[in-house]
Amino acid sequence: SNELTQPPSVSVSPGQTARITCSGDALPKQYGHWYQQKPGQAPVMVIYKDSERPSGIPERFSGSSSGTTVTLTISGVQAEDEADYYCQSADSSSSYVVFGGGTKLTVL
Amino acid sequence: QITLKESGPTLVKPTQTLTLTCTFSGFSFSTSGVGVGWIRQPPGKALEWLAVIYWGDDIRYGPSLKSRLTITKDTSKNQVVLKMTNMDPVDTATYFCAHSRIHYNDVSTYYYFDYWGQGTLVTVSS
Numbered sequence: 115s116n117e118l119t120q121p122p123s124v125s126v127s128p129g130q131t132a133r134i135t136c137s138g139d140a141l142p143k144q145y146g147h148w149y150q151q152k153p154g155q156a157p158v159m160v161i162y163k164d165s166e167r168p169s170g171i172p173e174r175f176s177g178s179s180s181g182t183t184v185t186l187t188i189s190g191v192q193a194e195d196e197a198d199y200y201c202q203s204a205d206s207s208s209s210y211v212v213f214g215g216g217t218k219l220t221v222l
Numbered sequence: 223q224i225t226l227k228e229s230g231p232t233l234v235k236p237t238q239t240l241t242l243t244c245t246f247s248g249f250s251f252s253t254s255g256v257g258v259g260w261i262r263q264p265p266g267k268a269l270e271w272l273a274v275i276y277w278g279d280d281i282r283y284g285p286s287l288k289s290r291l292t293i294t295k296d297t298s299k300n301q302v303v304l305k306m307t308n309m310d311p312v313d314t315a316t317y318f319c320a321h322s323r324i325h326y327n328d329v330s331t332y333y334y335f336d337y338w339g340q341g342t343l344v345t346v347s348s
Contacts, residue, residue: 143330144332145330145332145334149335156339156340157338159334159335159336162334162336163332200269202269202335204330204332208330208331208332210284211282211333213261213271214268216268216269
């Protein structure tokens with residue numbers, strides 16, 4: 115399968131650590147990338163190549179990869195981090211792009 | 223500074239062909255590894271990738287909609303155009319264009335979207 119599976123929702127209290135997972139059979143061979151989307155706005159890339167952080171993205175955002183799962187970690191979650199998060203990768207043959215179903219992060 | 227902006231009709235009728243234009247600045251297709259892709263998002267739903275075109279005319283389409291899509295680029299105008307035929311109400315969505323980078327290595331090819339346009343809402347209704 116070339117699908118990417120994310121949990122529909124994750125909830126954390128301010129200051130805690132949020133972890134959002136993304137699973138897919140192609141991930142051992144493909145990099146995972148992460149996007150943050152706030153209501154009514156375009157997505158913003160927060161992590162690329164599993165763990166690289168674009169310029170301007172806070173250091174509390176980090177990424178990791180292990181086997182068929184990539185994980186977005188937000189340390190010291192802030193209220194402004196409440197958003198939908200999407201993982202993205204490619205199929206095992208690198209022919210096309212795949213997005214996960216998205217995870218709604220709620221900051222309690 | 224990279225910017226992208228989508229333009230096109232806000233309302234199309236079923237069976238019509240949708241034509242969307244992405245006008246960009248801050249980069250050009252003369253740069254290796256650079257491309258522009260289209261992604262859509264139905265109201266309240268997830269992102270769905272549609273198509274991408276790269277500097278060397280490397281073109282890729284999402285498998286589920288491939289038969290309905292055509293993506294082209296006009297390097298003189300800094301524009302990328304997406305055409306989607308036979309529109310249906312289920313195609314109602316916000317359509318985004320985005321700057322993409324493609325990288326080739328020994329193991330695989332990978333690509334991502336690092337700058338996005340604001341999106342344009344397209345409604346399909348008679």
